[in-house]
Amino acid sequence: MAGLQLRPWSHRSGVVSGPTTIYASSRVEPPRARQVTVLDLLDRLLAGGVVIRGQITLAAADIDLVDLDLSLLVAAIDKAAGR
Amino acid sequence: MTLLLYGITDAEAVAGETTGIDGARLETVRHRQLVAIVSAEHEPDQPADLDRMLRYERVVQTLMERQALLPARFASRSPGAVQLCQRLEQEHDALVSALERVRGAVELALRAEWRDPAPARSGGVQQNGTGYMLERLDLHRRATVVARRLDPLASRARECRIRVMPRPEVAVSGAYLIDSGQLEPFTETLRDIDGATDQVDFVCTGPWPPYSFVGDVRG
Numbered sequence: 686m687a688g689l690q691l692r693p694w695s696h697r698s699g700v701v702s703g704p705t706t707i708y709a710s711s712r713v714e715p716p717r718a719r720q721v722t723v724l725d726l727l728d729r730l731l732a733g734g735v736v737i738r739g740q741i742t743l744a745a746a747d748i749d750l751v752d753l754d755l756s757l758l759v760a761a762i763d764k765a766a767g768r
Numbered sequence: 769m770t771l772l773l774y775g776i777t778d779a780e781a782v783a784g785e786t787t788g789i790d791g792a793r794l795e796t797v798r799h800r801q802l803v804a805i806v807s808a809e810h811e812p813d814q815p816a817d818l819d820r821m822l823r824y825e826r827v828v829q830t831l832m833e834r835q836a837l838l839p840a841r842f843a844s845r846s847p848g849a850v851q852l853c854q855r856l857e858q859e860h861d862a863l864v865s866a867l868e869r870v871r872g873a874v875e876l877a878l879r880a881e882w883r884d885p886a887p888a889r890s891g892g893v894q895q896n897g898t899g900y901m902l903e904r905l906d907l908h909r910r911a912t913v914v915a916r917r918l919d920p921l922a923s924r925a926r927e928c929r930i931r932v933m934p935r936p937e938v939a940v941s942g943a944y945l946i947d948s949g950q951l952e953p954f955t956e957t958l959r960d961i962d963g964a965t966d967q968v969d970f971v972c973t974g975p976w977p978p979y980s981f982v983g984d985v986r987g
Contacts, residue, residue, distance in 0.1 A: 704829070704976050707876070708955050710962050710969035712883065721971040723818075725877040730821050733979030734841035735776055735863070 771797070771806040771852060773844040774828055775977070778802055778867055779835035786830045789823040797849045799856040802863055805831060806852070812845055832977045836871035838863065839977035866983035870945065873926055874975035876954065878942040880914050880968040885937050908932065911939040914968055917961055918942065924954045929980050939968050943980035951975065 706718040778801050786794050788807030797804040828839045846852040911933040922928045925944040934941050946954055962970050
């Protein structure tokens with residue numbers, strides 16, 4: 686069974702809605718989908734993006750969250766998401 | 769004091785009234801046609817907690833809605849404008865090229881997670897080494913099949929980055945750079961793939977600034 690689109694994109698509303706779950710299979714519970722959204726956020730902030738070589742100090746660089754144990758992050762993610 | 773870097777763009781008026789993560793005013797450092805968006809940071813050694821990351825992402829998201837932007841990796845800092853300009857000069861061509869690649873586009877993230885996670889979790893418990901390796905091989909083969917089923921999504925994207933089984937419980941993860949107006953067709957294609965797939969569940973998130981498509985400017 687196909688999933689549901691959880692939330693429409695409000696990119697042009699003028700209000701910064703931020704990234705969210707735009708599609709999840711029907712078996713995926715909303716709390717899990719929100720966890721994935723935060724994990725994707727962390728993945729991108731810590732392992733993606735421009736790094737200017739040389740004189741930039743990276744306080745949190747070269748951490749590949751994909752290799753971390755997911756369970757270690759869940760509590761922190763719930764806290765960050767206000768649950 | 770250091771400069772916390774949010775992103776690099778080439779627009780004329782960029783920072784607007786947005787403030788940085790600590791309420792500091794956003795400022796621009798211009799070099800040729802490139803503009804680095806920064807804020808002054810008086811305490812650069814603050815812990816990289818999740819709340820701070822979320823605030824950082826909101827700033828970058830706001831900036832992305834105004835112009836093409838190459839987002840910076842969280843906690844990228846420069847000791848000053850002069851040094852930052854030197855780096856903009858050194859990376860100038862790569863940054864200009866990367867900006868053109870992402871202009872008018874956003875990033876979507878996709879995960880395909882095993883519906884039945886048992887094989888991924890077994891970890892070879894109560895198996896000999898050969899049994900473990902065969903199981904992993906089979907899991908990887910199944911993940912490759914899932915990845916192939918995602919091919920129609922790649923045709924909806926300008927670029928994509930696919931990882932097969934980045935972790936045992938994740939069959940495939942992908943990042944897609946799509947035109948801003950192509951979100952709905954992409955989602956519809958994913959819905960069709962989901963309807964024809966019974967081994968994995970999908971979660972697609974976004975729209976993200978193009979963190980995964982900044983080219984070779986990664987340090």
